[in-house]
Amino acid sequence: SRKGKTPRRHPPKKPPNSQKDPVGVYCRVRPLGTENEECCIEVISSTTIQLHAPEGFKTNRNGEYKETQYSFKKVFGVSVSQTELFDFVAKPLVDDLISGKNGLLFTYGVTGSGKTFTMTGSPGQGGLLPRSLDMIFNSIGPYQAKRYVFKTDDKNGMEVQNDVDALLERQKRENNLPVPKTPSSRQKVDPEIADMVKQEEAYKADGVDEDSSYSVFVSYIEIYNNYIYDLLEETPDDAIKPKPPQSKILREDQNHNMYVAGCMEVEVKSAEEAFQVFWRGQKKRKVANTRLNRESSRSHSVFIIKLAQAPLDADGDNILQDKNQVTVSQLCLVDLAGSERTGRTGAEGNRIREAGNINQSLLTLRTCIEVLRENQMCGTNKMVPYRDSKVTHLFKNYFDGEGKVKMIVCVNPKADDYEETLLVMRFAEMTQEVEVARPMDRPICGFTPGRRHRNQAFKEELSRKLEERGGPVDRDMPLVVDNLVYSLPPLPSCELTDPHDDITLPRLIEALQNRHRIRQMMIDGCLNLANVIKSKFQELDSNLITRDNFIHEQNGKLFEKDKVIQNNKSEIERLEKKTRMQEHKIDILQKATKIYEDDKRSLQHELETRDQRLHREQSEKRRMEQRMQGVVSDTQLRWEKECERRVNAMQLEMQNKLWVKDEKLKQLKAIVTESKTPGRPEPPPRQTQPNTFPHPGSFTTSTPVRPLHRRSRSAGGEKWVDHKPTTNVDLGTVLQPVIPNAIQVSAPNEKALSKCDRYVLTHQEVASDGEIQTKLIKGEVIKTRGGGQAVQFTDIETLRQEITTVPSRKRRSSEGKPTNGDGSDGTWTDVETRCSVALEMRAGSNMGPGFEGHGITK
Template sequence: LSLSKGKTPRRPGPKKANIEKDPVGVYCRIRPLGGEDEECCVEMISSSTIQLHAPNGLKANRNGEYKETQYTFKKVFGINTTQLELFEDIAKPLVEDLIRCKNGLLFTYGVTGSGKTFTMTGSPGEGGLLPRSLDMLFNSIGPFQAKRFVFKPDDKNGMEIQSQVDALLERQKRDSQQSVPKTPSSRQKADPEFADMINLDDACKFENVDEDCCYSVFVSYIEIYNNYIYDLLEDVPFDPIRPKWLSGGTPVQNNEFIPPQSKILREDQNHNMYVAGCTEVEVKSTEEAFEVFWKGQKKRRIANTQLNRESSRSHSVFTVKLVQAPLDADGDHILQDKNQVNVSQLCLVDLAGSERTSRTKAEGSRLREAGNINQSLMTLRTCMEVLRENQMCGTNKMVPYRDSKVTHLFKNYFDGEGKVRMIVCVNPKADDYEETMLVMRFAEMTQEVEVARPVDRPICGLAAGRRHRNQRGGPINENLPVLPPCDVVDPADDQTLPRLIEVLERRHQIRQMMMGQIDKTANTLKSMVQQFDSQLNSKETFLHDQRSRLNEKDKVIINQKTEIERLEKKSKTLEYKIDILQKTTEMYEQDKRSLQQELESREQRLHRELSERRRAEQRMQGIVTDTKLKWEKECVSGIIDSNLIYLRSHSAGGEKWVDHKPSSNLDLETVMQPIIPNAITVSTPNEKALSKCHKYVLRHQELASDGEIETKLIKGNVFKTRGGGQAVQFTDIETLKQECPTASRYSICANSSELKNVVFLHVCTERSGSEEGPSQMVDIENRVGF
C-alpha cells in the first residue's frame, strides 16, 4: 500500500518533548472450524504466535513451494477461549480507564465469517465484550449515579449541568409522556430476547471508584454504510398528513421502518471528531443500555451471502460516554461548574468483514456494498502504513484520514486521545487462506504503529470523604459526654445512678449552653436577615431604577433596530439598482465592443480594397507605360525605307487589301471577327500580292497582362518605290481583346490619331548581279518586330 497521489504533506509542527507512546495492542482470536472434515490452515504455536499453512491444491509460488509463515501478537486466544477470558485481558482495562477519565477504542477486524460480531456482541449464554463492559461499568458506578437529566448533551460533543429544578422538570415531562422507562430502584427485568446475554454470573467490578463524584452514562449507536453515517437510535415519526415514501414508490405505514438520514462529521472546540446530530441516550442500568443497543442492532444492515448467512454490510460503532463531576463541599449536590465536568468515552467497533466478490458472487447492491467495505478497510490500512512510515523513517506525510468515514471519525485516537486495541478474528478454514494472509500482514504492520499515551485527567474537587461525611448514623455532637452504662444489677449499687445523674446534668448544662448559643446565633441570624432584607429592598429599588433605565434603553434599541431595518431595506434597494446599472453598463460595453469590432473589420476591409485598387492602378499604369514604350519602339523600328514616298489617291470604295495572317495565329472562334472585302489573304507577304492591292493589314496576336489573347490589326497603304518594289505606310492600329463580363474593366484604347510617327514598310526587290535575277522577298513580320 502507498499514499495516494494528490496529497499535500503536512508541514512539520513543533516537536513535543517527553511524549510517552505505546504500540497499538493487537490480539488474535481463532474461531473453531465449522466441520470436522474441513481443512485447517492456522495453527497456534504459543500464547503469542500462530503459524499459517498453505492448503492442499493451492498453486505454488515463484519458488515452486509455499513457506509456512508465523505471526506474533500481543496475545493469541485459541478455540477454547471463553468470553470472560477475552474480556478480562482486553476490555476490562479499557473500562477501568474509562472510569479514570481516559478514552478507549476497541475494534474487531477480519474476514467475513471469522467471528467478529460474536466476539463483540456474543450469543445467548455467552455475552460478548459489549454487554460485559456495560455490566462492569454499572456494577462499579451504580450507587454513585446522578439523577436522570442532571447532565445534558450540548449537541457539540460536550455536556452541560442542569439545576435540580430543570432536571426535575425534565423527569416529570418524561414521566408524563411515558416514552422512557422510569429509573428503577434496582435492576429492571431484561427483555427475554437478549436476557441470556447480560445475565452474567461472573460479574466484574472496579473497586477504586471516586465516591465523591456523580456519574451518568450516555450511549449512542451508529453505522457506516457505503461510506455514509446513519444513526441507528434515531426515531423517525410518522406523519399521517405528509407520509414519506420508500424507494419503491409505496408510502410508509406506521409499522414500517424509514431509513434514517445520513449524518456528517464535525470537529469540536478541542479538535475532536464527532457525529453531528447523533442521538445520545442516558441509561441507568445494564439492562437499559443493552436494550438501547438491541434496538439499534435490529436496524443494522445485514444480508445473506455465500460466505455468511448474516453478514454485516456496514461498520457499527457503539459509543459509551461516562460523565462525572465532583460534589460540592457538603457532599449533597453536584458542583455547578461546567469546567469541572469530565467526559470520557469507549468506542466498541464491529467492522464489516473484507471479502472477495469472486467468492461471494455478489451482484447489484451487494457488489457495491462489498466495494465500499473493501475501500474503507483499504483506507484504514493506508493510514496505518503512513503512520508507521512517519514514525520509523522520520517523514511527515499527510495521513489520509479523510478518505474514509471510519478513519476520519477515529483520527483523534491515533493522535493520542486514548488507547487503541484491535482484535483480529481468524477463521482457520482453508478457503479463507489468502484473505487471512492479508489480514495477518495488516495486523503485523499495525503493531508497529505507536500511539501517544493519554494524559491522566484527575477530578478537580475538594477533599475526599464528602459523601461519607453527610451520611447518617454518626454522633450528633462530639462535645457531649458519652452516657455511662446504666444497668443496675446490685441493689446496693450507689455509684451507677449518681454517675448517670452527673453525666445527665453535665449534658443538660451543655445543652443549655448550646441553646443559648443557638439563641444568640438565631438573633444574629435574624439581624443579618433583617439587614439583608434592607439591603435587598435597596437593591430592589436600585433594580427598579435599572429596569426603568433598561426599558428606556430597550426603546432606544428598538428605534435603532427600526432605523437599521429601514437603512437595510434602502441599502438592498440601492444594491438592486446598482446591480441593474452594472448589468446595463455591461450590456452597453458589450455593444460598444461589438460595434468597435465591426468598425475595425470594416476599416480593415476598406484598407484592403484601397490597397488592391492602388495595386491595380499601379499595374495598369505599368501596362500602359510598357505598351506605349513598346509601340514607340515598334513604330521606330518599323521604318523600312526612308525614301520619299508619295501619296496615291484612293478611289472611293474600290480598295483592295492584302490580309496578312501569319501561320502562328490561333483561331479564336469568337462571335465578332474582322471582315475585309476584296482581300487577298496571305501567310507571308510577297511582291505580287502587294502590287495588286492598295491597302495592307497585318493580324498580330499576343498574350495580354490579364491572360487573354489580344489581336492587333495594323493597317497601312501600299505604294511603289523608285527601285521597283512596293512600300507600305502604316496609318492605323486596331486592338481586339476578349473580356470577362464580371471582371473589372480597365480598357486601353489605341486610336489612329495617337499614332504620332508614320511607319513605312518597304518591300524591296533586290537583284543579285543583274535586273533579270530572282527577286528576294522580305519577311515583313520579322522586319517590323511583331
C-alpha cells in the same frame, strides 16, 4: 488572514509526551465448521500462529508449500472463552474509561470469522460489549447521579443541571412519550438480554472516585456506503410515504475531537437497559444474505459508551454546577464489515456497490496505518488521508494520542479463506508497528477526598443517637444533643466485711448523692428540652396552619385549574378527533390527487407524443410535397425536352427522306440528260477519296452534281459539347461529322457543360469485319438541383465504311467499240443500261435518331 475570512483555529498544543504505546493487536481463531474440513492455521504459542498454504497455492520454485508465521500481543485459540478474552483485551479499557481516558476497540477480519460473536456474543456467552457494560455499572452503581442531571450540549460536551431542572426535564420527556412507561414496565427486561448481560463474575474497577457522581450515555451508529446513519433515531412510521433515514455529518468540537453531529445519546442506568438500547439499534443494522454468511454485516457499526463524571461539593451532597469540572470519557466498540473479494460473496446489483464501499473504507484504513508507520519509522511527515473515509475520519483522534487503540483480528482457519486471511495477517503485522501516544492522566479536583464518607458517617451517627433517645432532634441544637449523651457515674464497691467499716458507707452515700445530682440535672435538661420542643411544635403548628390555609387556597386554585384543564382536554380531544378526521380526508384527497396527477402526467405524455408524431407527419408531408413538386417539374422539363427532341428528329428524318428522293431524281435526270447528248460516252466515274463535309451525312463523289448540304440534328440552333478523346485515330476515310457552334473538349468539364444544351462523344472501336467504326454518342445536358449539370444519353449514331468490288474496265474490240469483259458489246445504248452502272446512295435502316454513311459502289 485575508479580509472577509475567519482565520483557521489551530488545535491547542499538547504537553510533550514521550511515552508511546504500540497498537495492541490480538488474534482470535474460531473453530472449524466441520471436523473433516481442511485447516490452514496452527496456533504455535500464546503469541504466534502459523499459516499453511493449502493445495493449489504453491509459491516456491521447488513446488513446496509456503508456511508463514505471524506474532501478536496475544493469540486466543479455539478453546479460549469469552471471559478470558475480556480479561486481556476489554477490561483495561474499561478501567481507563472510569479513570477518564478514552479507548478504541475494533474487530477486523473476513466475513464468517467471528467478529460479531466476539463483540456481541450469544445467550450465556456474552461478548465484549455486554461484559464492558456490566463492569461499568458494577463499578459506578452506588455513585450514579439522578436521571437528567447530566445533559448533553449537542457539541460533544456535557452540562450539569440542578435537581429542579432535572425533575422538569424528566416530566417533559415522559409527557412527550406516546405511551407513558410504568415503573413495572421499566423493570421488565427481556430474559435473553438479561442472560447475555449477566456474567458469572462481577467485575469492578479500582479507580472509582467515591466523591464524584457518574452518568452513562450510549449512542449507536453505522457507516453504510460511506454515509453515517443513527441507529437509535426514532423515525415516524408512514405507510403511504415512508421517510428514509437521514445521514449524519462529522464535526469537530472545541477540543478538536471528531464527533457525529445530531446523533442521539441515550442516558442509561443499568447494563440491561444499555444492552436493550443496543439491541434496538442492532435490528436496524444493514445485513444481507451472502454466499459466505446468512446474515453478513454490510456496514461498519460503532457503539459509543460515554461516561460523564463530575465532583461533589464540599459537603458531599450535591454535584458542582461547573461545566469545566465535568470529565467526559468514551469507549468506542467497532464491528467492522468483512474484508473479502466481491466474487466470493456472489454479490449482484446493490451488493456489489456495498462490497466496493466496504473494501474502499478498509483500504483507506490500511493506507492510514501505512502512512503512520512510515512517518514513525522513517521520520517523514506525510499527510495521513483520514478524510478519505468516514471510518478513519471519525477515529483519527485516537491515532493522534487521545486514547488507547486495540484491535482483535478474527480468523477462520478453513482453507477457502486462505488468501483473505493472508492479507488480514499482513495488515495486522503492519498495524503492530504503529505507536500511539499515551493519554495524559485526568487532573483531580482540589477538594479534600472523603467528603461523601464523612457526610455519610455523620448522618449514620446522628440517626443512631436519635434512635437511642427515642425521637428526632433538631439539627440546629447541637448543645442539646451534647447534653443528651451524658451518662451516670458507676457505683463504687459496697461490700461490707467489717461492722466497724466507716469508709464504704460514706463513699456510697457520696456516689448516690452525685448520681442524684446528675439525675436532677438530666431531668432539668429534659424539661428544658421538652419546653424547647414544645415551643418548636407550637411554632410548627402555627406554620402548619398557615401552610394548610395556603395549601387549601392553592387547592382551590388547582381545582379551578383542573376544571380548565379538563375543559381544555375535552376540547383537545374534540380537536384531535376532528384533526384525525381531517387527516383521513387529507389522505384520501392526497391519494385521489396522486391518481389524478398520474393520469394527468400520462395524458400529457400521450398528448406530447401525439403532437410530436403529428409534427413529424406534417414535416414529412411537406418534404414529400416538395420532393414531388421537384419530381414533377423535373419530369415535365424532361418530357418537354424529349418531345422537342422527337419533333426535331422527325422533321430531320422527313427532310433526309425528301433530300434522298431529290438526289435520286436529280441523278436520274442527269443520266437521262447525258444519254441524249451526242458524242462518245464518258467512261464510268472513278472513285475518289471522300472529303470532310460541314455536317454529318454530306459527301461528294466524282459525279458532276451540284453539291447539296443536309443539316444534321447536331447542327441545329442548340449549342453542343463536342467531346473527342485524344486516343481517337484520325482517319480520313471514315465519315466524320463537323458540328458548327460547338465547344470541342478532350475531357468534359463543368464550365463547358454549363454553356451548352447538347452533348456528343466521338468513340472509335474495331468492328466485326476488322475495320474501324466511329460511334457518335449523343445526349442532353440537364441542370441538377444542386446547381451542377448532368448528361442524359438519348441516341447513338454509327459511322462505318463498306468496301465493295469494282468491275474491271471495258476493253475496246478490234473494231474500236467498247466491249464488256465477256466480249459483249459495251455500248450504253439506253437509259436502263446507264442506270445499272450509275452511282447509288443507299440510305441506312435507321434515319431517325442516327444515320449510316456507306461507301461508293459501281
